[in-house]
Amino acid sequence: MADLTPSLLIGTDFRENSKNALRTGLIWAKQMILESHVTYVHSSPVSRKALKSAHIIDQTSEEYLEASLIEKIKNQVSVLDPTGSKVQNIHYKILYGQPAIELARQATEMNPELLVLGTKERGPLGQIFLGSVTEKIIQTCTYPVLAVRDQFAIAPERITFLCDFSSISVRAWQWAKKLASVFHADLEIVHAITGKEETLQTAEKLAKKELSMMIEEDSTQKLSSVILRSYGHPKDAILDHLIQHRPHLLVMGSHGRSALKKLSLGSNADYLLSKSDCNILVVRPTI
Template structure:
């Protein structure tokens, strides 16, 4: 990882994101760009806000302990936040975008989405949403893997970024025991149904190991949390049981009307989970 872009609105949540970006930059030797976006309205105040924003960014660079010994630059952009973030990410050739967790304003989010979700949906960069205070580099990472190209790409991207280095990695996978309901309707004993589910769990775990091997990933160094059920509750239960510091998920690119609709696993996780989340678009792969 060579270049990181951290967007800030000068809030507490954004301050956490800057500190996390600094920790990542220091560990990887990456160059860090801090970005603040100014609204283009009212026009009469834009120049004043740009000047004040530059002053605050420079003050943060000088005062945040994690930024010491990090190659750090600041920039101020004008316009809609998600557009400005993607334009600056392109300009600096960022490998990763880091942002603070969004404000959960349900009715507004349903109609227009949050800035971070818009960046993820329309961009090509891995996006790290920071929820927690920074203590150290990530030591425990949970990666959602469903055997799709999207989730495989997310895992490979996280590895390429160096975020998985020196961390305990747990692969979480939700499987569907397809015949379970049919067996129940056929009055099959609970013991036989449980045996069937256990067999399906073992099969799913074996498929995960094969998938990791195909990705040249060290499967022997991973733990597994494989459970029957829908992805979001299974991932939520895994987070409760394991207590990871970071969740890695893949996201599907969308277009048209689908951009304003809820429903994807990644979006549900981004809106409900309280840990840091690395969301990797399907078309993303850091250089």
């Protein structure tokens, strides 16, 4: 049965990138008035059932292991957020199995507002590795997923919303507006157009009209809009804009996994997730 209490699910594995995700998740939960659920998935080459049947672990040792892991998470929380950990409603859970599968299953059971996960450090070619768990969950989970970068484990003050006027973009737009309101952040709408010079003028005129309507509908927000022109792939223009303006958070929609591609976040989403420095909230369509 789904948990009806508004909540936020944070996946942790005690590594440095996971600590930053935990810190960010606690900040977001406090600001959004959400219950925090912090989960560690104990991954083992053999199942818990097999270990029990072989008498390698019993009920007592299993309870001790879980208690030790929960205490470790609590200590981490107290260091990352020494005051918030005492007042927030935080739930801790230890699961067993494949982290991506177990976290997705827990999300289905508790119905959180969003999931918060860490990313790995940059590789030799400059790309940011999401980590297999974060990558798999973004591909398949229908809940919004926040991928946290090391340098932006903070409350966002500058939010960029990547708009393409699609139905999925509409859902992501609702999230962008909500977060801008919660964090009192500046909100920028970015729309990229591409094509030949003769078609760009028409496309830009139509985009300006749509963006003006979006801004007029939300006059209470600190809103601005930018139209990026690109004669090649729009993802390069978008990335250049992010590097130049350095938002703390990028909000974007994604189709997730498709039957035709192993990873089909949309070419823009896939590229920006691996190349940009900011935190990224990926919003998927609901089923």
